[in-house]
Amino acid sequence: MSEYIKVAVDAMGGDNAPQEIVKGAVEAVNEGSKVKVYLVGMKEAVERELSGHTYPKEQIEVVPASEIIETAEPPVMAIRKKKDSSLVKALNLVKDGTCDAYVSAGSTGATLVGGQVIVGRIKGVERPPLAPLIPTATGCSLLIDCGANVDARPSHLVQFAKMGSVYMEHVMGIKNPKVGIVNIGAEEEKGNALVKETFPLLKNCPDINFIGSVEARDIPAGAADVVVCEAFTGNVILKTYEGVGSTLISKVKEGMMTSLRSKIGALLVKPALKQTLKAFDLEQYGGAPMLGLKGLVVKTHGSSKSIEIKNSILQCITFTEQQISEKIKQMLQADGIVSGEK
Amino acid sequence: MSEYIKVAVDAMGGDNAPQEIVKGAVEAVNEGSKVKVYLVGMKEAVERELSGHTYPKEQIEVVPASEIIETAEPPVMAIRKKKDSSLVKALNLVKDGTCDAYVSAGSTGATLVGGQVIVGRIKGVERPPLAPLIPTATGCSLLIDCGANVDARPSHLVQFAKMGSVYMEHVMGIKNPKVGIVNIGAEEEKGNALVKETFPLLKNCPDINFIGSVEARDIPAGAADVVVCEAFTGNVILKTYEGVGSTLISKVKEGMMTSLRSKIGALLVKPALKQTLKAFDLEQYGGAPMLGLKGLVVKTHGSSKSIEIKNSILQCITFTEQQISEKIKQMLQADGIVSGEK
Numbered sequence: 254m255s256e257y258i259k260v261a262v263d264a265m266g267g268d269n270a271p272q273e274i275v276k277g278a279v280e281a282v283n284e285g286s287k288v289k290v291y292l293v294g295m296k297e298a299v300e301r302e303l304s305g306h307t308y309p310k311e312q313i314e315v316v317p318a319s320e321i322i323e324t325a326e327p328p329v330m331a332i333r334k335k336k337d338s339s340l341v342k343a344l345n346l347v348k349d350g351t352c353d354a355y356v357s358a359g360s361t362g363a364t365l366v367g368g369q370v371i372v373g374r375i376k377g378v379e380r381p382p383l384a385p386l387i388p389t390a391t392g393c394s395l396l397i398d399c400g401a402n403v404d405a406r407p408s409h410l411v412q413f414a415k416m417g418s419v420y421m422e423h424v425m426g427i428k429n430p431k432v433g434i435v436n437i438g439a440e441e442e443k444g445n446a447l448v449k450e451t452f453p454l455l456k457n458c459p460d461i462n463f464i465g466s467v468e469a470r471d472i473p474a475g476a477a478d479v480v481v482c483e484a485f486t487g488n489v490i491l492k493t494y495e496g497v498g499s500t501l502i503s504k505v506k507e508g509m510m511t512s513l514r515s516k517i518g519a520l521l522v523k524p525a526l527k528q529t530l531k532a533f534d535l536e537q538y539g540g541a542p543m544l545g546l547k548g549l550v551v552k553t554h555g556s557s558k559s560i561e562i563k564n565s566i567l568q569c570i571t572f573t574e575q576q577i578s579e580k581i582k583q584m585l586q587a588d589g590i591v592s593g594e595k
Numbered sequence: 596m597s598e599y600i601k602v603a604v605d606a607m608g609g610d611n612a613p614q615e616i617v618k619g620a621v622e623a624v625n626e627g628s629k630v631k632v633y634l635v636g637m638k639e640a641v642e643r644e645l646s647g648h649t650y651p652k653e654q655i656e657v658v659p660a661s662e663i664i665e666t667a668e669p670p671v672m673a674i675r676k677k678k679d680s681s682l683v684k685a686l687n688l689v690k691d692g693t694c695d696a697y698v699s700a701g702s703t704g705a706t707l708v709g710g711q712v713i714v715g716r717i718k719g720v721e722r723p724p725l726a727p728l729i730p731t732a733t734g735c736s737l738l739i740d741c742g743a744n745v746d747a748r749p750s751h752l753v754q755f756a757k758m759g760s761v762y763m764e765h766v767m768g769i770k771n772p773k774v775g776i777v778n779i780g781a782e783e784e785k786g787n788a789l790v791k792e793t794f795p796l797l798k799n800c801p802d803i804n805f806i807g808s809v810e811a812r813d814i815p816a817g818a819a820d821v822v823v824c825e826a827f828t829g830n831v832i833l834k835t836y837e838g839v840g841s842t843l844i845s846k847v848k849e850g851m852m853t854s855l856r857s858k859i860g861a862l863l864v865k866p867a868l869k870q871t872l873k874a875f876d877l878e879q880y881g882g883a884p885m886l887g888l889k890g891l892v893v894k895t896h897g898s899s900k901s902i903e904i905k906n907s908i909l910q911c912i913t914f915t916e917q918q919i920s921e922k923i924k925q926m927l928q929a930d931g932i933v934s935g936e937k
Contacts, residue, residue, distance in 0.1 A: 390842050403779070403787040437745070437830040445745040445827045469834035473842035485787045488779040489828055492811035493835040500732050500815035501843050501875060508864070508871030515867035521860025522851050529850030533843060 257289035257312070258573045260566050261343040261352040264294030265321045266359020268556050271295070274358065275302035277562025282312035285567050291352055293318050293343040318342040324555065328362035332370060340364065344371040347548035354549035354569035356540060358557040365401050368543045368550040375578060377585035378545035380409045382484070383552060384417060385541035386425075387494060388533045389475035395421050396472075396480045399487035399541065407451040410434070410481055411458060415588075416544040416581050417479035418461045423575040424568075425478075433467030433477030435486055447483060455481070460584065502530065539564030542572065545581060549573065599631035599654070600915045602908050603685040603694040606636030607663045608701020610898050613637070616700065617644035619904025624654035627909050633694055635660050635685040660684040666897065670704035674712060682706065686713040689890035696891035696911035698882060700899040707743050710885045710892040717920060719927035720887035722751045724826070725894060726759060727883035728767075729836060730875045731817035737763050738814075738822045741829035741883065749793040752776070752823055753800065757930075758886040758923050759821035760803045765917040766910075767820075775809030775819030777828055789825060797823070802926065844872065881906030884914065887923060891915065 262278055264271045271294055278290040289312045292299050296317040303313065320338035322331045335341060340359055344367045346352040355372070357364050365383060374381055383400030386393045397417040402409065414432045421430035434455060436444045443466065444452070455463045467477045469490060482490070509519035539561055540553035549572050553565045604620055606613045613636055620632040631654045634641050638659040645655065662680035664673045677683060682701055686709045688694040697714070699706050707725060716723055725742030728735040739759040744751065756774045763772035776797060778786045785808065786794070797805045809819045811832060824832070851861035881903055882895035891914050895907045 390845070435831065437827055437834075448827075469831045470838040472835065473838040485779055485790075486828065486831055489777065489811045489831055490835050492779075493814065493832050494839055496812040496815040497836055497839040498843060501840060501872075503732070504871050504875050505847060505868065508868040511867040511871070515864045518860040518863025518865075518867075522857045522864060523860075525853040525857035525860075526847065526850040529846050529853070530843075533846050 256287065258287055258354070258570045259289050259291065259352040260569045261291045261293055261316075261346040261355045262562070262566065263339045263343045263355070263357035263359050264292045264299050265318070265339040266357040267553070268358070269558060270358065271298050271302050273557065273559045274562055275299060276306070277557070277559035278313060278566065279303070279306040279308045280559055280563040281566035282308050284563065285570060287570055288312065288566060289314070290566060291316050291343070291346055293346070294339040295319070295321075316342060316346065322360055322363045324360045326360065326363065328360065328366040331360070331363050332367050340367060341371065344368070344550070347372050347550070352548070353573045354551065356551045356553065356562065356565045356569065358553045358555055358562065361552055361555075362401065364550060364552045365543065368546050372546045372548045372550060375545055375547055375582050375585065378416075378581070379412055380405065381543050381545035382413045382416065383541050383543050384413075384420065385491060386538040387472070387480075387491065388538070389473055391475035393425070393538060394472065394475060394478055394480050395425075396482070396487050396491060397544070398482065398484045399491050400484050400543065402484045404485075405447070405483035407447065407454055410447070410451045410483065411454050412545070412585075414455055414458065414461050414463070414479060414481045415584055417481065419577060419580050419584060420542065420544060421478045423577060423580060424571050427478050429462045430478035431464045431476075432461045432479040432481060433464050435469060435472075435480060435482035435490070436466035438466065438468065460587075498533065539568050542568075544577075547578060549578065598629065600629055600696070600912045601631050601633065601694040602911045603633045603635055603658075603688040603697045604904070604908065605681045605685045605697070605699035605701050606634040606641050607660070607681040608699040609895070610700070611900060612700065613640050613644050615899065615901045616904050617641060618648070618901035619899070620655060620908065621645070621648040621650045622901055622905040623908035624650050626905065627912060629912055630654065630908060631656070632908060633658050633685070633688055635688070636681040637661070637663075658684060658688065664702055664705045666702045668702065668705065670702065670708040673702070673705050674709050682709060683713065686710070686892070689714050689892070694890070695915045696893065698893045698895065698904065698907045698911065700895045700897055700904065703894055703897075704743065706892060706894045707885065710888050714888045714890045714892060717887050717889055717924050717927065720758075720923070721754055722747065723885050723887035724755050724758065725883050725885050726755075726762065727833060728880040729814070729822075729833065730880070731815055733817035735767070735880060736814065736817060736820055736822050737767075738824070738829055738833060739886070740824065740826045741833050742826050742885065744826045746827075747789070747825035749789065749796055752789070752793045752825065753796050754887070754927075756797055756800065756803050756805070756821060756823045757926055759823065761919060761922050761926060762884065762886060763820045765919060765922060766913050769820050771804045772820035773806045773818075774803045774821040774823060775806050777811060777814075777822060777824035777832070778808035780808065780810065802929075840875065881910050884910075886919075889920060891920065
């Protein structure tokens with residue numbers, strides 16, 4: 254049994270829980286022979302969903318939890334009070350070593366707080382960032398940080414750059430990934446106080462491939478593999494991506510429906526278009542890993558369907574096999590970082 | 596003669612100067628009977644371009660300038676040294692009252708610095724923002740600030756909200772425009788230090804229609820008419836808009852070219868699609884006004900073609916007729932703002 258990568262899944266988190274979560278877990282074990290899923294949630298509800306599926310029984314285990322943390326709840330309070338929630342119990346499975354990784358479509362705030370408080374930071378990591386993959390014209394880039402670390406300091410951004418490089422190299426297989434810092438111009442002297450202070454630190458970092466400033470305009474073109482910024486900026490980029498993408502795609506659809514001629518054309522282009530646009534869909538990349546923790550914590554969209562849950566679970570295999578947390582630890586130790594954990 | 600709105604145009608600014616600038620000026624006077632354009636630049640070059648066009652002679656005047664400020668030049672130094680540059684001479688026409696407004700596709704930095712140093716701020720305005728109109732699903736919104744004012748203070752953002760409201764109401768004709776502050780969540784307690792400090796100030800502003808936080812995801816849908824943020828965030832939003840838009844549109848085109856079937860479809864949808872996508876083109880809205888100055892300063896894209904120059908010139912008519920600078924002044928006086936100019 255010990256050859257399995259073990260993933261704790263919050264079966265009650267997200268808009269489509271538990272149906273799509275359970276379905277995604279089943280799809281993951283049916284596809285990945287190396288993974289075992291611990292479905293944490295209301296026993297009856299989870300087992301009822303499971304009963305409709307076929308899968309290798311030894312690869313899914315139900316762990317009962319009687320409470321649910323809602324998206325709107327204040328995260329710190331929720332984590333502290335709801336000890337028997339699916340989120341807290343699933344994170345505890347990672348903490349106590351039963352599982353290697355955790356996947357949830359539930360509250361982002363509670364996941365970020367729980368990741369730090371329950372799973373815990375790797376010694377030396379100042380702030381664990383949330384780092385989604387975003388689609389680009391040439392593949393995808395890691396946008397780091399999109400978490401809750403607003404008002405970050407330069408030293409945080411330097412760690413983001415390093416952790417992001419480890420992730421892109423060893424999980425995504427990009428050799429010597431290009432690291433850029435989000436800025437409002439290409440020149441070194443441009444930017445706000447944070448960027449100006451961080452720039453020379455990144456420039457002097459021997460273990461990353463720093464290419465300088467990246468303007469937001471060039472991110473979708475794939476200018477950098479690791480796009481470093483503080484969380485407020487990261488959230489703004491991620492959400493502008495989503496917003497412009499969906500508005501533009503509905504404009505395209507609307508445009509195609511304006512005349513009989515264009516409607517016929519639409520029928521003809523639809524299959525090809527669907528294929529291309531899929532490559533630019535933010536949701537295809539599964540969840541965003543929270544880096545710098547003792548175990549892997551993956552947050553997927555609240556609206557996740559089974560496919561994203563499946564992808565998020567399968568993504569834990571590479572992460573665990575590649576020992577990303579171990580590599581991050583080694584990198585920080587090589588830097589001589591000695592600041593302890595709080 | 597005095598019934599004309601007078602616009603000083605930097606004939607040498609931008610990638611397509613002077614050809615497209617001169618062409619845009621000609622198109623503007625041929626379309627707008629109320630406007631007179633002062634084309635500032637190399638006399639010979641400008642007159643050579645003009646000689647190929649037909650237009651009412653009394654509506655275009657050439658003002659000679661022997662120097663050009665390049666985009667890459669450090670703005671403050673350039674403004675100080677190149678007294679006979681088209682940019683400085685054109686701004687001086689606004690300063691001395693010869694012109695009501697200024698339009699340039701040249702250096703953004705030099706335009707922002709020149710606007711403040713030469714044209715000057717309205718008494719009480721702390722920082723004049725650059726505020727482009729961005730397309731949304733329902734029309735357009737004013738993104739304020741996208742200028743060079745990084746590391747802004749809460750009081751600056753409050754003024755942006757007020758000036759933006761005046762602009763959207765009186766230039767764009769939107770009654771009681773909705774004002775939102777860019778944030779990473781809808782709740783009042785979310786955000787970075789700047790947003791948290793600014794939020795209650797905007798909430799207590801009697802003269803604007805503050806609707807609270809706006810997530811970047813909702814901006815393209817048209818959630819707010821006036822989108823308030825500091826310039827770093829504004830630049831990131833504007834450029835992510837541009838980048839995602841152009842990458843997505845090339846993906847759509849690429850998708851349509853993948854098979855014979857889709858190529859035929861593409862021919863049929865093309866005219867309708869072009870029409871719809873035009874409504875989502877950042878460049879159709881002409882230039883971005885710099886608000887809070889004693890005269891109007893408009894910055895258009897460096898890559899502007901004649902149509903954008905024309906639109907930017909014509910936009911000066913409404914701005915001047917509606918006495919926006921006067922209205923901003925009155926609003927600040929009503930607030931009892933007494934901080935003098937530097």
